[in-house]
């Protein structure tokens with residue numbers, strides 16, 4: 006087996022969970038498996054690269070390192086890229102794209118750097134293939150090359166994933182602020198509900214009361230049902246020269262979930278019926294329509310869907326999404342009147358919604374633990390709850406915290422005034 010040096014980028018803060026997942030999928034340890042900033046490096050074979058694409062829930066991509074060397078100028082980049090045997094990976098008839106990222110690079114223009122790397126690849130093909138060279142395609146390239154520049158070093162990678170791995174292929178209906186599937190999986194790992202090292206899932210029911218298009222619930226239901234993350238999508242490696250269909254089909258065959266597997270119950274609800282409809286359609290496509298139950302309803306009113314368990318959500322935040330349902334209706338004095346009281350009901354100031362949510366949980370969700378992802382570092386204070394954990398996480402460029410709150414029983418008076426259970 007030819008050993009490759011793979012790099013799997015991931016969101017900051019997720020590296021250790023990803024390393025556990027990669028260990029479980031490849032068996033690699035020690036110097037062969039290293040957590041780096043923003044990703045995991047692993048020495049493994051081509052078949053492992055395919056397997057990681059198919060199964061990883063936490064990686065953004067699977068990249069193969071093809072060159073690494075010091076540089077000071079764009080011409081050095083040309084030299085490094087010229088030395089790579091690109092013809093082993095793709096043909097001059099295919100299209101390609103280069104994406105360059107940099108951390109403290111001394112170069113003036115990343116565009117020019119990218120251009121020099123492109124020239125080097127084109128010139129190498131021209132020399133090897135009687136003047137024929139692959140062309141650039143920025144939107145739907147057959148092949149993606151990644152260049153990463155630090156102060157002194159340039160690393161070149163060939164991508165095996167194609168579309169980023171958070172695109173699982175089932176989320177075709179989505180709302181305004183959907184969570185990336187990779188981040189939903191990271192939340193499940195950080196909470197301990199899913200163990201990426203063993204693949205085990207907690208027996209505790211999982212519930213997202215602001216589920217939107219259903220990302221957290223569907224991701225959880227797929228994990229609990231043993232459905233591979235990438236089973237519904239295509240990958241970049243299918244267009245690379247080492248690709249062999251029979252190897253890929255065998256890997257996919259091995260990934261078929263066991264029919265007798267008993268899945269942990271998963272629930273989701275949202276105040277917007279349109280979102281619930283989206284979530285149901287997404288669950289259908291993801292193959293988990295039977296494993297997850299979606300309902301309409303206000304998070305401030307919905308009663309627990311099970312006796313105890315884990316609540317997990319990224320709640321509405323800021324001006325982009327308004328808090329719906331009971332808060333708005335009560336304030337307006339009319340459940341159907343949308344306008345008056347809207348500003349006060351928004352989550353931007355953290356006011357009403359979170360105070361009411363905390364009091365609803367205290368009254369009705371005793372014994373549950375709630376994990377809330379938010380960019381609002383003051384959320385525990387706003388909810389008047391003391392967190393028992395705070396895990397740093399990044400939602401794209403936004404720094405967030407995943408807070409854990411443990412619900413203990415509220416006072417008898419609180420319980421006496423609780424609303425009746427919904428069907």
Ligand SMILES: C[S@@+](CC[C@H](N)C(=O)[O-])C[C@H]1O[C@@H](n2cnc3c(N)ncnc32)[C@H](O)[C@@H]1O
Nearest residue numbers: 183184215216217218220276303304321328329
């Ligand atoms: C940030 S989004 C959640 C996105 C979701 N995780 C996804 O990936 O699609 C917040 C969701 O909270 C819902 N929401 C707002 N107010 C609510 C309320 N009072 N009760 C339940 N859901 C509410 C919105 O409809 C929206 O779908």
